[in-house]
Amino acid sequence: MAEIYPSFGRTVRAGTHALTLGAALDELRQGSTSLLPYGNGRTYGDSCQNADGALVDMSGHASILDFDAQTGVLEAESGVMLGDIIAHGRPHGWFPPVLPGTQFVTLGGAIANDVHGKNHHRRGSFGAHVLSFDLARSGGEMLHCSPTENAHLFAATIGGMGLTGIILSARIQLMQVASVDxxxxxxxxxxxxxxxxxxxxxxxxxxxxxxxxxxxxxxxxxxxxxxxxxxxxxxxxxxxxxxxxxxxxxxxxxxxxxxxxxxxxxxxxxxxxxxxxxxxxxxxxxxxxxxxxxxxxxxxxxxxxxxxxxxxxxxxxxxxxxxxxxxxxxxxxxxxxxxxxxxxxxxxxxxxxxxxxxxxxxxxxxxxxxxxxxxxxxxxxxxxxxxxxxxxxxxxxxxxxxxxxxxxFPRWQELEVWRDARFVSDFWKRTVLRVSGSA
Ligand SMILES: Cc1cc2nc3c(=O)[nH]c(=O)nc-3n(C[C@H](O)[C@H](O)[C@H](O)COP(=O)(O)OP(=O)(O)OC[C@H]3O[C@@H](n4cnc5c(N)ncnc54)[C@H](O)[C@@H]3O)c2cc1C
Structure with a gap:
């Protein structure tokens, strides 16, 4: 049976067509199907769905690549779960500075929705702790993005709901804690x-x-x-x-x-x-x-x-x-x-x-x-x-x-400018593009 890719609220049609990351990168170089990255589907509605195209299943791309126990800088593939980042940092006294209400959220999903936690008043949102990431775009382009390199794409991708490309990996700054409890x-x-x-x-x-x-x-x-x-x-x-x-x-x-x-x-x-x-x-x-x-x-x-x-x-x-x-x-x-x-x-x-x-x-x-x-x-x-x-x-x-x-979001037009034309979601079609009949 084909795997399904639901949204958490289950009020919108669940995705049934998804590509692995490798197949999606090939598709970006040669194909014409529209794409949308899918982390772990903890989004409630249709901003993580792409009924007329394909989702990109990031679950197989989930390794921690590097961790500096002195500085708390962690680099990971974007499909890694926040729960795994906690487990990795904990023995060294490091903890994610921003956590949503479930640990079953991927690093890519946390960046793409710029999630917030119970300490927004102290730490802001997740994006404030992202140092850099690598982004795959149309035509097979790979871009390193940070506040100083490809800065516009860095800003558009944080909270960009998967519309600017596929975040392949990211470096984030963890927060030092005496205990995680x-x-x-x-x-x-x-x-x-x-x-x-x-x-x-x-x-x-x-x-x-x-x-x-x-x-x-x-x-x-x-x-x-x-x-x-x-x-x-x-x-x-x-x-x-x-x-x-x-x-x-x-x-x-x-x-x-x-x-x-x-x-x-x-x-x-x-x-x-x-x-x-x-x-x-x-x-x-x-x-x-x-x-x-x-x-x-x-x-x-x-x-x-x-x-x-x-x-x-x-x-x-x-x-x-x-x-x-x-x-x-x-x-x-x-x-x-x-x-x-x-x-x-x-x-x-x-x-x-x-x-x-x-x-x-x-x-x-x-x-x-x-x-x-x-x-x-x-x-x-x-x-x-x-x-x-x-x-x-x-x-x-x-x-x-x-x-x-x-x-x-009065700055929505800026996201539309930086959106990669090969990436779209049912939410974006329903609102900004106003395509009727999208799920
Ligand atoms: C019980 C529960 C509690 C929650 N609590 C909070 C909370 O306190 N605060 C809060 O802010 N949110 C909260 N959320 C929402 C959740 O944190 C976000 O929707 C989160 O972004 C989901 O991440 P995901 O990995 O499941 O990604 P998905 O839901 O699969 O995707 C989320 C978005 O990220 C994009 N995306 C995913 N991976 C990538 C990638 N590699 N590259 C580019 N784009 C990508 C997708 O296209 C989509 O637009 C909660 C959700 C649940 C179910």
Whole structure:
């Protein structure tokens, strides 16, 4: 059976045609098929799909090439997973300075989406730690790109969603840590107002900060949640429990089982578990950074129709008013978000021309796909975000309009200039190129 290349949300058609890197490089020299690199498909929508052409499967191109334990500079092929980079740097006291919420992301995918982590306020986005990379382009051209060599392509490729060519390998700077594990502090808050009062100080005092909201809580409890703060510890956590085989959702349930009673119980249980912890506790890095990786294929719980994620960033001056408006809109639509995460981005810029993080608060909402009703809600969330001068994240998206993308990323035309004509995605066709009928 042919391998399939899904997106994480599973609301868009999964790729079925992929080339190995070697075949793709031949194709770039001699052929005419359009290409798009595919890392590990942890993108939620169609920015990692290319229905009318071919994907380039980078999974076979995953070696660590060089590591300097004195300086923390690591060079790797682009298909290597962030989890493998952690394992490589850890014995020498080095750690990736930026991590998304799953370790099953490739180096190439992390650069191409310029991913962010719980410490954006201190370290900016992933692209800020990329020293250089080698890029394969049309006609078999190979370019070394850095802030000083092919600098425009360097900037267009960071956050360029795979459209500028294939990142073959990259050199990145790791961050020195005493331990990879985390001293975690859990601060419950009874309302969003209390969260906003704490958020800036939480950022100033801690390497990591992120809030989880109990979106099932209503009435007087609406807006409650927990702020999870963290700093690297001086000692390692006990390995107990870590390294166990992850739980798995072994098959696709015929319906979403994430209904309201389930979500209410889940949110209560999660909150209770966090509240039971001592105020500061030593937490293994896997549990702190990647709690969802403990259940493999958890996206199947959303049922066969898949899930949509909506991630917005709202400018700081209006966030106290707009974040509650976004939450109220999803309540009003009767759609509970399974995981609702709120984080304050810092002011650090990115070297990339298309980069989602910017000063403000970013709200992430997950919804089971209930067809037209969910699409209408997502449009409403887009409209609120746009009116507030915010932006919607394209690599979490499967349906935003061209207008929303262009307003979110006013420099989109620069990416179109540097896009390699042989590379395209279904997202780019649907928005910038406006090709109707693309998946
Ligand atoms: C549970 C979960 C939590 C997440 N948490 C976060 C988070 O906290 N912060 C965040 O920013 N994101 C987060 N994400 C999103 C995820 O980090 C990004 O979508 C990431 O880029 C996916 O990388 P991937 O290796 O799976 O690549 P894919 O999803 O396969 O591809 C991502 C993009 O990179 C391009 N690409 C891949 N490899 C190459 C290459 N070698 N050369 C050029 N382009 C390439 C692809 O064309 C595509 O446009 C999360 C996703 C999940 C599922």
């Amino acid at each position: 985390i001293e975690e502090q859990v601060k419950p808050f009874p309302s969003l107002g209390h969260y906003f009062d704490m958020a800036e100080d939480g950022d100033i005092e801690n390497e990591y900060a992120v809030a989880w909201l109990d979106q099932m809580a209503t009435g007087a409890r609406a807006g409650r949640g927990v702020l999870l703060l963290g700093n690297h510890s001086a000692r390692d956590a006990s390995p107990a429990g870590v390294g166990r085989r992850p739980l798995t959702v072994p098959f696709q349930p015929p319906l979403t089982i994430l209904n309201k009673p389930f979500l209410t119980l889940f949110n209560l249980a999660y909150r209770a578990a966090k509240m039971r912890r001592k105020e500061i506790s030593l937490t293994p890095y896997q549990s702190y950074f990647f709690p969802l990786d403990a259940v493999s294929n958890w996206n199947r719980l959303y049922g066969p129709a898949g899930l949509f994620q909506h991630q917005s960033v709202i400018p700081e001056p209006v966030a106290r008013e707009i974040v509650p408006a976004l939450l109220s809109a999803s309540h009003a639509a009767g759609q509970g978000s399974f995981l609702t995460v709120l984080k304050r981005f810092g002011t650090a810029g990115s070297p990339g021309i298309i980069s989602f993080p910017r000063p403000g608060y970013t709200l992430t909402l997950d919804f089971p796909n209930r067809g037209a009703a969910t699409l209408a809600l997502l449009e409403r969330l887009d409209a609120i975000t746009m009116e507030a001068g915010g932006a919607v994240n394209p690599y979490k998206d499967a349906r935003m309009s061209a207008a929303v993308f262009k307003a979110s």
